[in-house]
Amino acid sequence: MVEAIAMAHGWEMQHDASVVVIGQDVGANGGVFRATAGLQERFGKQRVQDTPLAEATIAGMAVGMATHGLKPVAEIQFMGFMYPALDQIVNHMTRMRYRTRGRLSCPVVMRMPHGGGIHAPEHHSESTEAMLCHIPGLRVVCPSSPARAYGLLLAAIRNPDPVIFLEPVRLYRAMRQEVQDDGRALPLDASFVLREGSDVTIVTWGATTLETLRAAAELDARGIGAEVIDLATLSPIDSETILESVAKTGRLVIAHEAARNAGVGAEIAALVCEHALYDLEAPIQRVTGYDTVMPLFKLELDYMPSVRRIVDAALLTLEL
């Protein structure tokens, strides 16, 4: 998947001279995960810039660049290090268009490695997307495959508003597929049905799609058809796809790696309760990370939703 991300950068920089890449170690090093590999050689040090080691600098300079004709694609090295940038994101980037009544705008993409599962050190395995989804004026996107990473990153860069692009670290190298470098974007604000089924809907995103698809295969072996939806854009949520699916299945499981309390899963559950309560034949189940700190890596697999937990939750909705 990491090659698909580098490829999307390359395509868009080739075709749009206003796209610039900024971040820590994105230049000669090509990013700590190699997501910007080769870009500085191809496009030069002006368009692919290592920034000083300061996240507020990265987000704040992106605001300045974006309001003045550039399209910055900024890398925050790990999601756990985004917090110094939040002041710029919340108070400026996402409300620039609103508060100037459309006079200035911020077409910025902030890319961040997301989630755990790769034995990384402390603060390197966070999935705190719910904080970001709470910010008005911000899109939050999280791809779950190389092809979707490529197409959604292109869409994010072309989007006229700020987009947070969360890249599940577990998928960077684990997931390989052929991706056409054809510059074709995928739609934002749309989820993807990864597998059709009529008995239970499972909504998920990011790396948890792996466990969810495995759970769906296990359920299938037991004669239960699970429909798997990759949310892809976490904010705003594509409610139509979810509601259509729940109307069909009458059962909903939401699986995500992030902590449960006030998480994106809660938003989905509320949405379904508001619009489709009478379609439900069983209480909604959430399979999530626990409401504690993402543990150091010895226990990270115990924190993250497992196939067994997802299967059990689906069975619970079917009262099996």
Add this chain to the structure above:
Amino acid sequence: MTIVAEFTIRYRRILDPNGQLVAPLPEFAQHSAELLRMYRAMTQARVFDAKAVNLQRTGQLGTYPSCLGHEATHIGVGAAMNPDDVLAPVYREFGTQLWRGVSMAEILVYWGGDERGSDFAGPRQDFAWCVPIATQTLHAAGAAMAFKIRGERRCAVAYIGDGGTSEGAFYEALNLAGARALPVVFVVVNNGWAISVPVAEQTAAQTLAQKAVAAGIPGVQVDGNDVFAVRAAVGEAVEAARRGAGPALIEALTYRLSDHTTSDDASRYRPAAELRAAWATEPLLRMRRYLLELRLWTEADEQELQRQCAAEVEAAVSAYLATPAQSTDAMFDHLFAELPAHLRAQRATARKYATKSSGHH
């Protein structure tokens, strides 16, 4: 126009790369036992570090940030501090931590992915490793404020790297420390590289020491590979801070002889010639030359020291590898003083679904 402010940054070196004295010896360096104690500690840090890298390479440790080349800075700082001072490290200062009584096994437990490594049996008051960049400088300033309010003759020491001096939190800590004359010393470990970004691309400032000047704090540069210079400069700074004379910043010029961490490959961005040249000025070499010349040390002593360090490291590795796994309950322990009810339910779920990697099996 009138000049309203001027500043000078001094560079301090006592022992040059050839092991020759280029400045008068400080008092502490006039005792052979103390010299040997520092040299042993530097060697111990290096032997430990090599083993930790090896453990990572063989899949027995997580990502690990090597401290190769930083030994003089680490031991100089450790030796300058009092036991009841407070250390706010970054994540690489194993030499200082070992000097202060953090155990090798604790270091390995933490970098092996287990929180218990941060529960130091030794320096209970020290902060744990700080992976977010520069945030620890403010914690040190806050601890210093506590000492000041209570009238204690103690000092906080915050480490920070060259890259970290670009973060806002660093400037805020300097500003606060200067404005309130806090007993805190900032040690900037300038090892030349913030992962792949060299200092010259990080800042246009001639030195990092001069960043202190804008906060009204004295800043000095030292040869960070010279344990005498580091200990002397930091020693004077912590003494002054404890006396109530306010904070200071010491920029220790050293070199990261390793990759940033075991996840990094510096050959992608760092000239090989620069690395080769840096080995000529590394800290242990000059200290050994000095000790040999004083006839305080022999090749046989060196071999014996290497053997002792290796044995000590092996014992720590055995203790680390024999550490029983935490159960899933550990994810919930210590989150709050008392666990709220909804988390007790989640703890039960985690137990039910515990994997083989946790202690329930």
